[in-house]
Amino acid sequence: MRIDTVAAGMSKAAMPKAKGLADGIEVWCSFDKLVSVEDLKPNPRNPNTHPARQVELLAKNVRYFGWRHPITVSKRSGFIVAGHGRLEAARELGVQLVPVDYQDFASDNDEMAVLVADNRLAELASLDLNSLEGIIEELRVADFDTLLTGFDETDLDSLLQGDDTAPGDDDGDDELDKGDVTIALGLYRFKLTQEDYLTWIDSVKQNVGFDKEAVVKELRRRLGA
Known part of the structure; x- marks a missing residue:
């Protein structure tokens, strides 16, 4: 069950409520409509790739936390601008409906720049290993599945032990x-x-x-x- 100690003590009225359900998966993010995965069109020029391991972790994350981010689709072209990995995760989960946010773009160049930046800007971030170690330790003490952070145990051990080779x-x-x-x-x-x-x-x-x-x-x- 997904009810932790704090949530268990809340009244039903105080419990947070999802904005909707998509094939049984809670939708917490803002979205315009629920759309069939078969109706979504990945951008054929998308330079961002999603390895099978990433898709597997995304699917696990969505299954547990629900949809926290929609798939963004351009009103201009009809192609996905952000969320190609989330689409693959939906297919991995075997669900048919996903939350979609439709956005306007002034030009094709604007649309392509957002498409590329969706992954690139995240790449530019760096990890504060001290902060990460503290968070992971708290999750482990709470017996929380740390795989939901996107790191498996091998990755975490290697990273937090300071393997600099x-x-x-x-x-x-x-x-x-x-x-x-x-x-x-x-x-x-x-x-x-x-x-x-x-x-x-x-x-x-x-x-x-x-x-x-x-x-x-x-x-x-x-x-x-």
């Missing part, structure tokens, strides 16, 4: 300062500050998910190695 790194490079990280791929070696490395590797993981092989593949692609 990239796949393929050599151990113990005496020439490096403690704050430096060396990335070694084949014949290529790249030296970064730890801060730049963490920002960079975080953006890689947000693009491809947290599967080690996928991360290594993306690193090689970016470095041309």
Whole structure:
């Protein structure tokens, strides 16, 4: 059941109410209408990809929390502008109805810029590991499923233990300062500050998910190695 200790003590009148139901899934976000997934059109030029692991986590998140964000569709083109991953999550869940927000755009360029920015702006964020560790510890104490944060246990342990070596790194490079990280791929070696490395590797993981092989593949692609 999804009733925690605080909610259990509330009267029915005080309990928050969802804005609606979409195939049995609560809808908490603002939306214009519930639309069949079959009627939605992904933008064929969408540059943002959604690995299977990300879709699986999105689906789990939606199933537990309900719809917290709608799928945004352009009135101009009829294509999805934001929410391609949420559409895939709906298909993963096997639901037919999803909340949709229809928006106007002054030009095709405006629409495409929002489409690209939807993922790109999130990539530019970085994690405060101290704050994350505190939040995760609180969730673990409450016996809450931390997978709903988007991180599995392996990812969290690796991240919070401060693993500052990239796949393929050599151990113990005496020439490096403690704050430096060396990335070694084949014949290529790249030296970064730890801060730049963490920002960079975080953006890689947000693009491809947290599967080690996928991360290594993306690193090689970016470095041309």
